[in-house]
Each structure stands twice: as structure tokens, then as C-alpha cells.
Amino acid sequence: xxxxxxxxxxxxxxxxxxxxxxxxxxxxxxxxxxxxxxxxxxxxxxxxxxxxxxxxxxxxxxxxxxxxxxxxxxxxxxxxxxxxxxxxxxxxxxxxxxxxxxxxxxxxxxxxxxxxxxxxxxxxxxxxxxxxxxxxxxxxxxxxxxxxxxxxxxxxxxxxxxxxxxxxxxxxxxxxxxxxxxxxxxxxxxxxxxxxxxxxxxxxxxxxxxxxxxxxxxxxxxxxxxxxxxxxxxxxxxxxxxxxxxxxxxxxxxxxxxxxxxxxxxxxxxxxxxxxxxxxxxxxxxxxxxxxxxxxxxxxxxxxxxxxxxxxxxxxxxxxxxxxxxxxxxxxxxxxxxxxxxxxxxxxxxxxxxxxxxxxxxxxxxxxxx
Numbered sequence: 001x002x003x004x005x006x007x008x009x010x011x012x013x014x015x016x017x018x019x020x021x022x023x024x025x026x027x028x029x030x031x032x033x034x035x036x037x038x039x040x041x042x043x044x045x046x047x048x049x050x051x052x053x054x055x056x057x058x059x060x061x062x063x064x065x066x067x068x069x070x071x072x073x074x075x076x077x078x079x080x081x082x083x084x085x086x087x088x089x090x091x092x093x094x095x096x097x098x099x100x101x102x103x104x105x106x107x108x109x110x111x112x113x114x115x116x117x118x119x120x121x122x123x124x125x126x127x128x129x130x131x132x133x134x135x136x137x138x139x140x141x142x143x144x145x146x147x148x149x150x151x152x153x154x155x156x157x158x159x160x161x162x163x164x165x166x167x168x169x170x171x172x173x174x175x176x177x178x179x180x181x182x183x184x185x186x187x188x189x190x191x192x193x194x195x196x197x198x199x200x201x202x203x204x205x206x207x208x209x210x211x212x213x214x215x216x217x218x219x220x221x222x223x224x225x226x227x228x229x230x231x232x233x234x235x236x237x238x239x240x241x242x243x244x245x246x247x248x249x250x251x252x253x254x255x256x257x258x259x260x261x262x263x264x265x266x267x268x269x270x271x272x273x274x275x276x277x278x279x280x281x282x283x284x285x286x287x288x289x290x291x292x293x294x295x296x297x298x299x300x301x302x303x304x305x306x307x308x309x310x311x312x313x314x315x316x317x318x319x320x321x322x323x324x325x326x327x328x329x330x331x332x333x334x335x336x337x338x339x340x341x342x343x344x345x346x347x348x349x350x351x352x353x354x355x356x357x358x359x360x361x362x363x364x365x366x367x368x369x370x
Contacts, residue, residue, distance in 0.1 A: 004072050007054035015068065019059065026055040036181065113241035116143065119234045120247050125218060127255035131287050131312050133220035140214060140246065143207040143235040149199035151240040153206040160193035168192040191239070207236055216248060221263070221315035224252040257285060263312040263321030268328055271295060276329045284325055286310045293325060301329035 008015055011025040029051040031037075038044035057063045057075065067075060121138055145151040154160060162168040166185035170192040174181045184190040198204025214233060222228075227247050234244025258265045269284055279297035283290045284307070291307055304326050311321025335343065 005050070007058055007067065010050055010054040011058065017058075022055065022058050026051055026059075114238045115242050116235035116237035116244040118244040118247060120249060122249050122251060123218075124251045124253065125222075126253050127258060127260070128287065129218065130222050130224075130250070130252040131220065133218050133222070135215060135217050137213055137215050138248070140212045140233070141209065142212060144210045144212065145236040145240065146199060146202035146206055146208050148201035149206065151206040151236070153195050153199055153202065153204040154197055155199055158197050160191075160195045163188035163192055163194045166192060206239060214246075218248075218250065219315060221313040221320075222250050222252075223260070223315075224250065226250040226315075258287070260312065263314055264324060265311045265321065266324045266326070268326045269293075270330045271299070271327050272330060273332070275299075276301070276327075284323075286323055287312075295327065299327060299329075301327070303327050 008017070011017075011022060011029065013021055013025050017025070030048065033044045033048040033051065035041070035045050035048060057067055063075065119140060119142055121140060123136075123138065125134065125136075146153075149155060152159075163170075163185060165187040166172050170185055170188065170190040171182045172185050174183065185192075188194050195204045199206075202208050212233075214230070216228070216230065218228070227249050230246040230248065232243045233246035236243050258267050260266075265287070267285070269282065271280070271282060274280075275282065275295055276299045277297060279299070280295045282293050282295055284293045285291075286307065287310065291310065293305055293307065295305075304324055307323040307325065309320055310323035313320045332339070
């Protein structure tokens with residue numbers, strides 16, 4: 001008779017539990033009963049092994065299917081107790097809690113070349129600069145490779161020595177009851193080497209903080225919030241690792257006259273009543289100077305006119321947007337005596353015309369219902 005506890009009961013999940021629910025349950029138990037958190041506690045060690053055995057079965061679709069159908073007896077030929085060799089994937093789970101890469105051995109050595117951090121620089125430019133692009137210089141404070149030691153951390157002619165604690169492996173192995181656990185060596189921080197005579201310039205770090213002046217080119221057509229990636233201009237990587245990247249984030253100032261939507265620009269221009277009624281040729285500001293615009297007679301306030309190819313350059317493409325001009329008819333608030341006489345005459349003519357139109361409409365209605 002098999003006296004083993006039910007695997008679902010051990011992990012505290014139902015038989016319908018998903019793979020993610022089973023994994024979460026195991027993580028919780030691993031955190032609670034791990035021998036490293038419960039030294040010399042045989043009960044916790046047994047519960048940890050029990051949970052690991054349950055997880056190894058329920059996380060494997062084939063084993064779980066056999067167990068669901070036949071129980072523990074269905075695993076007799078294919079699984080016999082707890083075998084650390086079968087738990088290679090546990091390192092990813094337990095490493096989140098205990099800071100080691102592989103509790104069953106085979107951990108990776110640290111301290112080799114590492115990629116440097118990416119940096120961000122916020123750059124404010126004008127509306128016109130965004131439209132036409134520019135070259136500018138920026139100052140970036142960052143960690144650079146130490147020139148005195150060329151990133152080694154030791155003076156020229158001197159080399160780091162093998163760490164005596166981990167014997168160059170970068171890890172120290174501990175025996176915790178049933179388990180053999182590897183951890184990063186605290187003496188050398190996982191590099192396997194110790195600097196006995198550090199570089200005076202960088203104090204053995206291999207990097208120093210400097211302010212770098214970069215000349216960058218902002219392409220024509222960039223918009224507010226655009227990010228420009230400059231490869232290799234981030235911080236230098238530790239242990240002579242590759243540098244990170246620099247991301248320049250663009251902020252464009254608002255323009256007092258133009259508004260931008262995509263690659264098109266919009267503006268509003270005032271015109272007089274006479275210009276709207278009789279038509280006129282007006283001068284309109286554009287990004288490249290002044291442009292003539294013909295206003296046809298009888299133009300209504302709010303009418304929109306297009307100036308083709310007077311907008312923003314399409315970033316990374318050919319062509320450019322248009323400029324849309326909205327004309328607003330300005331009504332005078334004060335009139336001279338002569339102006340008033342003219343408008344009164346116009347009003348009389350307009351009234352006579354309106355009466356004629358009204359009589360014409362009345363005659364048409366009369367004919368329809370005759």
C-alpha cells in the first residue's frame with residue numbers, strides 16, 4: 001500500500017488547476033520551506049522535498065496524466081522518489097527568491113563583460129527646428145571606460161589574482177541537508193578574481209564618470225515625443241563590456257501661429273469684408289517665408305484654402321505635407337461717417353434684392369398651388 005500523500009493536496013491545488021496555478025503554489029511552498037530559510041529543521045526539509053516531488057510530476061503533462069489516471073502506482077516505472085537530477089528547471093523558480101541561479105549545481109560564473117546601461121536625454125527644440133532638422137551639441141554625464149587602466153581595474157603591468165575563496169569559479173558551494181547549493185562568491189562578486197592593487201584613477205572599478213560632448217543630428221520632420229537611438233553612446237559596460245545606447249527624446253515648443261497635425265500645418269488669417277466680398281490676393285506666412293494666396297469673391301468666413309507642399313517633411317520618406325489656411329472675416333466695430341454711408345447704401349440695395357427674391361418665391365408657390 002502506498003502511503004504517499006496526494007500531490008494536489010501537497011501543493012494545495014485542485015485537480016483542475018492550471019499549469020500557472022501549480023507553479024505559483026510550488027513557489028509559495030518553496031519560499032516557505034526552503035532549507036536555507038529553515039536551517040536544521042528536518043520537518044521543513046521534508047516538506048520542501050515533498051513539494052518538489054509533487055511539482056516535478058504535476059508540471060509534466062505526461063506524468064500528470066498517468067498520475068491522474070492511476071495515482072502513485074502509475075509512476076512506479078517512470079519515477080522513483082525525489083531525484084535532484086530531474087529538477088533542472090527549479091533554478092529559475094527558486095532563484096527569484098534566494099538569489100542563486102541553480103540550486104542543484106552548474107551555476108554560471110559572473111563578473112565577465114556586461115553591457116552598459118542605456119541613457120536618456122531630453123532635448124527641447126523649436127517648431128521650425130523640428131520641421132527642418134538641425135545639428136546640435138549635447139553634454140552627457142556617463143560612466144566611461146577608465147583610460148588609465150583600459151577598463152581592467154589594475155595599473156598597467158598588474159593583473160587581478162585568482163580568488164582564494166571560490167578558487168576562480170565565482171561561486172561557493174554549500175551543503176544544506178539533502179541539497180548542494182551554489183551561491184555567488186561574496187569575496188569577488190562572482191568574477192573569480194580579486195584586485196590586490198586597484199587603479200588609482202578608477203579605484204579598481206574599471207570605469208570613471210565623465211561628461212561627454214556629442215554632436216548629434218536631428219532629422220527634419222521629427223515630432224513631439226520622438227525618440228532617437230544613438231548606438232553605443234550610453235554607459236560603458238563593466239569589465240570592458242559593450243556600451244549601452246543613448247536615447248534622445250524630443251520635445252517641440254508650440255508655435256504662436258502654426259499648429260501641426262501629422263505632416264500638415266494649420267493657421268488662421270484675418271481678412272476684411274471688402275476682401276471677402278470682392279476677392280483679393282493676400283500674403284500668408286509659411287515655414288519658408290511669405291506666400292501669395294488668392295481669395296475668390298464671395299468668400300465666407302471660415303473657408304479653408306490649401307497651400308500644397310508647404311507643410312512638414314515626411315520623416316524618413318519623400319514628400320511633405322500641406323499648409324491649410326482658414327480665413328476669418330473681420331467685422332469692423334467702429335465706422336467712419338463715410339463707411340457708414342456706404343454700408344447703409346449697401347443695406348438698402350440688399351433689402352430691395354431680398355424683397356425681389358421674396359416676391360419671386362411667393363409667385364412660384366402661388367403657381368404650384370394655383
